[in-house]
Amino acid sequence: MATTTNASNLTGPAAEHHSQPAAPLLELRGIVKRFGPVQALNGVNLVVPAGEVTALVGDNGAGKSVLIKCIAGIHTPDGGEILWQGQRVHIRTPRDSERLGIETVYQDLALCDNLDIVQNMFLGRERTAGPLLDEEAMERSAADTLASLSVTTVRSIRQPVASLSGGQRQAVAIAKAVLWNSTLVIMDEPTAALGVAQTEMVLELARRLADRGLGVLLISHNLNDVFQVADRVAVLYLGRMVASGPASEFDRQKVVEYMTTGRFGRVPDAPDSKPDGKA
Numbered sequence: 070m071a072t073t074t075n076a077s078n079l080t081g082p083a084a085e086h087h088s089q090p091a092a093p094l095l096e097l098r099g100i101v102k103r104f105g106p107v108q109a110l111n112g113v114n115l116v117v118p119a120g121e122v123t124a125l126v127g128d129n130g131a132g133k134s135v136l137i138k139c140i141a142g143i144h145t146p147d148g149g150e151i152l153w154q155g156q157r158v159h160i161r162t163p164r165d166s167e168r169l170g171i172e173t174v175y176q177d178l179a180l181c182d183n184l185d186i187v188q189n190m191f192l193g194r195e196r197t198a199g200p201l202l203d204e205e206a207m208e209r210s211a212a213d214t215l216a217s218l219s220v221t222t223v224r225s226i227r228q229p230v231a232s233l234s235g236g237q238r239q240a241v242a243i244a245k246a247v248l249w250n251s252t253l254v255i256m257d258e259p260t261a262a263l264g265v266a267q268t269e270m271v272l273e274l275a276r277r278l279a280d281r282g283l284g285v286l287l288i289s290h291n292l293n294d295v296f297q298v299a300d301r302v303a304v305l306y307l308g309r310m311v312a313s314g315p316a317s318e319f320d321r322q323k324v325v326e327y328m329t330t331g332r333f334g335r336v337p338d339a340p341d342s343k344p345d346g347k348a
């Protein structure tokens with residue numbers, strides 16, 4: 070009988086159960102958010118798979134930050150559903166979001182200037198040895214995590230974060246997400262204030278996170294960034310998701326058109342089927 074397996078049989082690869090097609094890491098369905106008369110989000114759908122970089126783009130005021138704040142537990146949506154690995158969840162506080170394994174990296178608010186790198190990475194989750202902080206263990210983990218991400222430009226992990234460049238700050242914030250085993254990292258305009266080399270470093274980190282199997286949701290205005298790292302593109306226009314799909318289905322012109330007009334292509338009756346016409 071096939072069921073009378075002994076323990077040793079269970080350790081082989083054959084014992085791994087084949088789950089059905091995995092649900093996406095995160096899925097938003099019909100998210101609505103109002104601020105008084107302002108309808109910031111109007112039935113937004115979004116899929117964020119694990120192992121990929123999803124770029125969320127849109128013009129100023131499109132609703133990108135409001136949308137990620139709904140995921141991060143800062144805003145509560147007025148309607149719609151959030152599914153995490155296929156299960157419906159309620160994210161009411163930043164803690165709820167963190168508990169799911171979601172780490173949000175904000176441009177400026179991510180770190181405490183007066184603390185050093187190690188202190189920042191362990192803030193609120195310090196490691197102890199008996200009654201004391203286990204500084205050595207924390208230093209080791211911080212250094213290992215930064216090294217594993219090939220972040221090599223910081224002089225000392227004991228330097229205050231105030232003395233870091235913008236790119237290095239982003240790198241530390243991202244390393245923190247890795248250190249805490251996050252499964253989804255959200256970055257809101259991570260490269261907005263960065264120079265060329267620093268931008269490159271942050272984008273490489275985003276890529277590396279995805280290659281490790283994390284989901285990455287990258288908000289950006291910068292189409293260079295988007296086309297350099299994104300596997301998927303999603304375009305918000307005045308609170309509506311007007312296009313989303315694999316990055317290969319988009320080019321710059323198309324993204325710009327969606328961002329600025331909410332639609333693409335002006336010939337409604339063009340019969341010949343461009344597969345990307347429907348987004």
Ligand SMILES: Nc1ncnc2c1ncn2[C@@H]1O[C@H](COP(=O)(O)OP(=O)(O)OP(=O)(O)O)[C@@H](O)[C@H]1O
Pocket residue numbers: 104107108109127128129130131132133134135136
């Ligand atoms: N706390 C708030 N109270 C009222 N209205 C808000 C609030 N936060 C955002 N909004 C409105 O919601 C809309 C979307 O704002 P959001 O910050 O998400 O835009 P965005 O896409 O992130 O733009 P940007 O690219 O400029 O950062 C805007 O019209 C904004 O004025």
Ligand SMILES: [Mg+2]
Pocket residue numbers: 133134135
């Ligand atoms: Mg914003």
